[in-house]
Amino acid sequence: MKITGDGKLLRVFIGESDTHHGHALYDVLVRKARELGLAGATVWRGIEGYGAASRIHTAKILRLSEDLPIVLEIVDTEERIRAALPALDAVLQEAGCGGLITLERAEIIRYTHGGPG
Numbered sequence: 001m002k003i004t005g006d007g008k009l010l011r012v013f014i015g016e017s018d019t020h021h022g023h024a025l026y027d028v029l030v031r032k033a034r035e036l037g038l039a040g041a042t043v044w045r046g047i048e049g050y051g052a053a054s055r056i057h058t059a060k061i062l063r064l065s066e067d068l069p070i071v072l073e074i075v076d077t078e079e080r081i082r083a084a085l086p087a088l089d090a091v092l093q094e095a096g097c098g099g100l101i102t103l104e105r106a107e108i109i110r111y112t113h114g115g116p117g
Contacts, residue, residue: 002112003039008081009106010074012088013099015057016045017067020095026070032091036084039076039111046071052098075106 018025026043033041046069048058057067074081081103092099 003077003108004110005108006078007075007106007108008078009104010076010081010085010088011100011102011104012072012074012092013051013102014070014072014092014097015051015067016070018070018095018097018099020091025091025095025097026072028091028095029072029088032088033072033074033084036080036087038074038080038084041072041074044071044073045069051100075108075111 012029014025014029016024016026020028030041030043046057048056049069050056051069057069074084076084085101085103089101092101
């Protein structure tokens with residue numbers, strides 16, 4: 001698959017301790033994105049942050065948190081991202097957790113498979 005030009009960057013902000021049927025929510029979302037045929041997904045683990053509840057989550061040594069911020073990023077064409085949004089949102093709703101989804105413009109410079117493997 002080769003993609004260039006205008007695209008969208010989808011970001012899903014959740015907590016590390018969020019789960020879906022006993023599995024890490026970020027893992028379920030990555031697998032759902034793959035199942036939906038999206039170009040790729042990356043999960044970022046934050047070192048500190050807060051969300052709608054205004055509770056600080058931190059990785060500082062004196063206040064170890066088991067619920068650090070997690071950001072899932074997916075870049076693909078606008079059409080493919082918008083088509084996948086209902087399924088990804090449904091996973092969040094089923095999980096019954098909070099979360100934030102954002103969508104931004106992204107210029108895709110290069111996206112190609114690097115070869116075997």
